[in-house]
Amino acid sequence: MPFWKTTPLAEMSPTQWESLCDGCGKCCLNKIIDDETEVLYYTNVACELLAHQQGSCKDYEHRFTKVPGCTKVSMDNIAELTWLPKSCAYRRLYLGRDLPHWHPLITGSKQAMQAAGNSVNGRVISEQRVKYLEDHIVLWPLKDVD
Ligand code: SF4
Numbered sequence: 001m002p003f004w005k006t007t008p009l010a011e012m013s014p015t016q017w018e019s020l021c022d023g024c025g026k027c028c029l030n031k032i033i034d035d036e037t038e039v040l041y042y043t044n045v046a047c048e049l050l051a052h053q054q055g056s057c058k059d060y061e062h063r064f065t066k067v068p069g070c071t072k073v074s075m076d077n078i079a080e081l082t083w084l085p086k087s088c089a090y091r092r093l094y095l096g097r098d099l100p101h102w103h104p105l106i107t108g109s110k111q112a113m114q115a116a117g118n119s120v121n122g123r124v125i126s127e128q129r130v131k132y133l134e135d136h137i138v139l140w141p142l143k144d145v146d
Contacts, residue, residue: 002105009093010075020089022103022113025055025120026141027073027084030133040083042141043133046124055110055120086144087118100146116145 003016012020028050032041049058049067057063063070073081073090084091089099099105102112113119117140130136 004089004093004099004105009078009090019105020093020099021073022087022089022105022118023055023110024085024087024113024118025050025052025124026118027088028055028057029120029124029141030127030136031083032133032137041137042085042139043136044124044138045127045130045133045136046120048126048128050120050124050126052124052126053121085141098146100144102145117143118145 003012004020007016009017025046026042028047030043030045030047032043033039034041046052047057047067047070049063050056051058059066064072071077071081073084078090078094081091086092087100089103092099100116100118101107102116102118104110104113107113110119110121114121120141123138123140125136
């Protein structure tokens, strides 16, 4: 049995925890919350540190210094991070779901994830090139395929 089926999130080693991240990059997109309805909208505007093709951070070690608003996903805050996409491995496991069939831990690469439409690869632009986030609202980050 793979470790994520036998080990609760709270008991995972740092290496196991880190390996759960699929590298989709969707958490690194700018989001908008409607003040009146509190509805959350995703945009295709990426954090300046996101490597678009890899879906990973260009400076993971110093990300909190370079981007003060960056959030570390942990057991202490996973319950509150409702803005993470429903496809996020941490959110899925926290809610008692399994990893999806396309997850790199299952397939061994990111190809299936990209084929399932769950990667930012080739679909985003840097926040340094954007004036109004409202012009860049997209629905595809909400996709959650088992
Ligand atoms: S949304 Fe979740 S699984 Fe995807 S890159 Fe972010 S932390 Fe990793």
